[in-house]
Amino acid sequence: MKKMxxxxxxxxxxxxxxxxxxxxxxxxxxxxxxxxxxxxxxLIFAKKSPxxxxxxxxxxxxxxxxxxxxxxxxPILQARVKVGRYTHFNYDGIPRAYILKPKLGLKYYxxxxxxxxxxxxxxxxxxxxxxxxxxxAAVKRIQSRLKKIYINYWENYKIADDLKRFLRLFKNKSxxxxxxxxxxxxxxxxxxxxxxxxxxxxxxxxxTTGQEIHQFAPVKPLFSRPxxxxxxxxxxxxxxxxxxxxxxxxxxxxxxxxxxxxxxxxLFARPSYYPAAGRSKMAVIGGIYLNIPLDIMGAVHHAxxxxxxxxxxxxxxxxxxxxxxxxxxxIADIKIPIYRRRVRFxxxxxxxxxxxxQTDFTSMKKLHHKRLIMQKLPxxxxxxxxxxxxxxxADAKLSxxxxxxxx
Numbered sequence: 001m002k003k004m005x006x007x008x009x010x011x012x013x014x015x016x017x018x019x020x021x022x023x024x025x026x027x028x029x030x031x032x033x034x035x036x037x038x039x040x041x042x043l044i045f046a047k048k049s050p051x052x053x054x055x056x057x058x059x060x061x062x063x064x065x066x067x068x069x070x071x072x073x074x075p076i077l078q079a080r081v082k083v084g085r086y087t088h089f090n091y092d093g094i095p096r097a098y099i100l101k102p103k104l105g106l107k108y109y110x111x112x113x114x115x116x117x118x119x120x121x122x123x124x125x126x127x128x129x130x131x132x133x134x135x136x137a138a139v140k141r142i143q144s145r146l147k148k149i150y151i152n153y154w155e156n157y158k159i160a161d162d163l164k165r166f167l168r169l170f171k172n173k174s175x176x177x178x179x180x181x182x183x184x185x186x187x188x189x190x191x192x193x194x195x196x197x198x199x200x201x202x203x204x205x206x207x208t209t210g211q212e213i214h215q216f217a218p219v220k221p222l223f224s225r226p227x228x229x230x231x232x233x234x235x236x237x238x239x240x241x242x243x244x245x246x247x248x249x250x251x252x253x254x255x256x257x258x259x260x261x262x263x264x265x266x267l268f269a270r271p272s273y274y275p276a277a278g279r280s281k282m283a284v285i286g287g288i289y290l291n292i293p294l295d296i297m298g299a300v301h302h303a304x305x306x307x308x309x310x311x312x313x314x315x316x317x318x319x320x321x322x323x324x325x326x327x328x329x330x331i332a333d334i335k336i337p338i339y340r341r342r343v344r345f346x347x348x349x350x351x352x353x354x355x356x357x358q359t360d361f362t363s364m365k366k367l368h369h370k371r372l373i374m375q376k377l378p379x380x381x382x383x384x385x386x387x388x389x390x391x392x393x394a395d396a397k398l399s400x401x402x403x404x405x406x407x
Contacts, residue, residue: 146205147400152197220395246314356380
């Protein structure tokens with residue numbers, strides 16, 4: 001009996017050493033045979049995608065339009081040269097036949113520009129913030145798509161990798177029954193299908209990012225659930241462009257009646273030169289010109305109502321997004337424990353059948369056990385494959401649920 005226990009211990013020790021060497025070799029193959037890319041590295045490509053680049057160009061063009069309008073409302077240099085010839089009359093007793101009158105001065109629109117430029121700018125700034133909002137939305141949409149693709153890529157890569165490692169257990173195993181060989185053939189087909197699905201998902205990444213991405217080894221993304229006492233982020237913090245637009249509407253309301261004043265300051269010098277008389281004159285002219293509508297208070301009232309309606313539409317959309325996010329979190333709080341239980345259950349079941357198979361392979365060396373093991377081997381292999389698939393699929397679903405809740 002003691003010799004039998006020593007033999008079992010030796011067999012278990014050899015099995016542990018074998019799997020330790022196999023695990024180290026697998027890690028070396030992964031590390032040196034294929035690059036490892038995390039989800040964070042993939043998400044960097046989101047801002048380089050063609051769609052996002054177009055949105056960046058739209059934002060830059062809108063920003064330049066605002067700068068052009070501001071430049072147009074800066075002080076204006078005015079210059080004019082007037083040359084004339086007079087033969088029928090003399091002016092203020094100065095005999096002349098020719099006259100030269102240059103004019104040089106500055107014109108400046110007070111309160112940020114004239115009425116026309118303010119009207120154009122009030123259209124350009126909201127357009128800029130809206131394009132900036134579309135850019136933010138495009139980045140989040142691309143990142144959301146990439147996270148889903150990456151997690152699905154990891155799922156298929158994980159299944160293929162684990163099944164390949166499982167097939168190594170049958171390497172150099174002679175005397176395997178035909179029904180077991182057929183099951184192993186199905187596992188090879190599952191590996192092939194998982195590889196093809198991962199290849200398709202890789203091309204979807206390339207299509208989404210517009211970047212050349214080679215095959216890589218993914219790493220399961222980890223998401224930590226925030227504590228229930230943590231303060232959720234403001235919807236405005238999740239939409240910085242919308243926050244800028246609301247701030248712009250608020251600043252426009254604060255301007256009040258100044259939005260409808262058209263006030264300009266003119267200051268210029270006008271020298272005159274009379275060749276026939278050999279004389280010159282200098283005139284310096286300055287003035288403030290004011291245009292104001294008689295019903296300015298009515299204009300202010302209607303403009304404020306327009307700003308309030310635009311602002312209210314934005315707040316309604318933000319409230320709708322906040323409500324949707326709140327409901328998603330509540331749904332996730334129900335579903336996440338379910339997925340976690342599924343992960344634990346199927347992982348435990350897969351490990352259980354793997355240990356049974358490892359024990360079976362050790363016992364197959366004894367002839368009186370081989371026939372019994374061959375009878376139960378197909379069931380154990382099928383159970384392991386099913387448990388592995390369900391475990392990895394539930395783990396991927398859990399990662400997606402955590403991402404949608406925390407993003």
